[in-house]
Amino acid sequence: MAGDERRPRVLLLTGGPLDGAGGCAVRLASDVLGALPEVDFVWFSRRPGRERPPPEHGRPVRVLSGGGGPLGPGRVQSVLAGAVFARRVALVHAFLTVGRGFPLFSRLRPLLLGGRPVLHTVAGVQDPRRLAHARPLGMTVALSESMARRLRSAGFGDVRVVPPMIGPDEWPYLPRPRGLPAVLFTGHHDPGGGAETAIDAAAEAQREGARFRLVLAMRTRPGQDAAGLAEALRERAGAAGLTDFEVRGHVGDMHALLASAHVLLFPPAVLGHADIPLTVLQALASGRPAILSDLPQFADFGHAVLRAPAGDARRTGQQLAWLLDQPRSWDMLAERGRVLVEDHFGPERFAARYAALYRELLSP
Known part of the structure; x- marks a missing residue:
């Protein structure tokens, strides 16, 4: 043209x-x-x-x-x-x-x-x-x-x-943060959107002996009660036995959020508004290993991510605990995710x- x-x-x-x-x-x-x-x-x-x-x-x-x-x-x-x-x-x-x-x-x-x-x-x-x-x-x-x-x-x-697409210059590869690991979920308050499964999976990982901080960065749809939905997630996390967690609203600076995270935990049962959520690609480009639902949209990600059956909080939590305890596997997945984004997105x-x-x- x-x-x-x-x-x-x-x-x-x-x-x-x-x-x-x-x-x-x-x-x-x-x-x-x-x-x-x-x-x-x-x-x-x-x-x-x-x-x-x-x-x-x-x-x-x-x-x-x-x-x-x-x-x-x-x-x-x-x-x-x-x-x-x-x-x-x-x-x-x-x-x-x-x-x-x-x-x-x-x-x-x-x-x-x-x-x-x-x-x-x-x-x-x-x-x-x-x-x-x-x-x-x-x-x-x-x-x-x-x-x-x-x-x-x-x-x-x-x-x-x-x-x-994801621009590699806009989303540079980041070193692993130090200190207590932060596990990030980011998504909407949608039925089957994965927030509740992420909480239950985090509780399972904690029972497996993993130590981390869970951060849920939630976005709301028009007409939703943001405060009420956030409080419901806090109550669920407390009832599940989590002691170190945070429920945030929409985060404008996604770069800073990913820089502070060790792992992206994204286990939705369904995907609606976004067939391939850009947040997942941004995390992989930044060198953040991802644990995803075993949905068809993520099949092409291959061995660049960990996947668990949708809604299976126990299996998802076990994968999270394993990943946090395996620094070499963390490094391998971080590199694979970056290569996947560069080659296919x-x-x-x-x-x-x-x-x-x-x-x-x-x-x-």
Whole structure:
């Protein structure tokens, strides 16, 4: 595309502004924008104020938002703005999870987005049952092979796979911290999200003789009672016999949080909003060994991580106790995780794959 006389104009269709708090879908859109500077992007911008610096290129479209994410009607704004600007671009690149409103949006796609080609990056599927009522927006991109198989079986046709990217310069390899080990869980207060299993696994590891501090960095969804949910986790940790733990809210400085951690403990039973959580990739890039659920999305991680059956707190806790007692194994997993990210989630491969998809869809 770099050799084209005219730069193609592409609309990044997201549920929130790129300079807001966002989530996995917004982060993926921001990464595509940064990876393809030769494309003339149109993207949604937050007003008033910003959570983070705006992208350096492209054409912003203002939408109202609160707390960095869209207000109640914010997603409607994005849809309406997308319907207007879809007629002014050569390609619409949508970054949307398959959630409650997606089936209706997919059926209205011809009316809302017109006849322009659409590339849809599926950040995650909140409820697989919704796939039965959804239609593909156009060419579909999944973040993992397991999600691609699920989408194909649901009738999404030709589904490509482009894993998310992690910049090695943005997430440098960190030495192991000294002192009492810190075991980190970070995620949302979602059913099956893994926080409760992490607490029970930590209690099992403590019974096995491991000594550490458990840190739960929790993020809330709109409408959730953050204080009440955090207190429920504290009560569960105390009842499980944990004596050294902390429940935090959303942590803005993920670099500092990972620098203080020894191990990432992430044992969800289901993944919804993010097919491959960026937190896991950030931890591996930073040289932090990870203990994950044995979910299909993590199968390609191979021996770079430890995995336990989803919901099996006993087995997860035993793995945690073993890892904390094996410094050589810690070093080996830390190195393997970094290599995995560099080989499979690097920015060069990410940019090349999306550039090829753009050429394919924009060719006469």
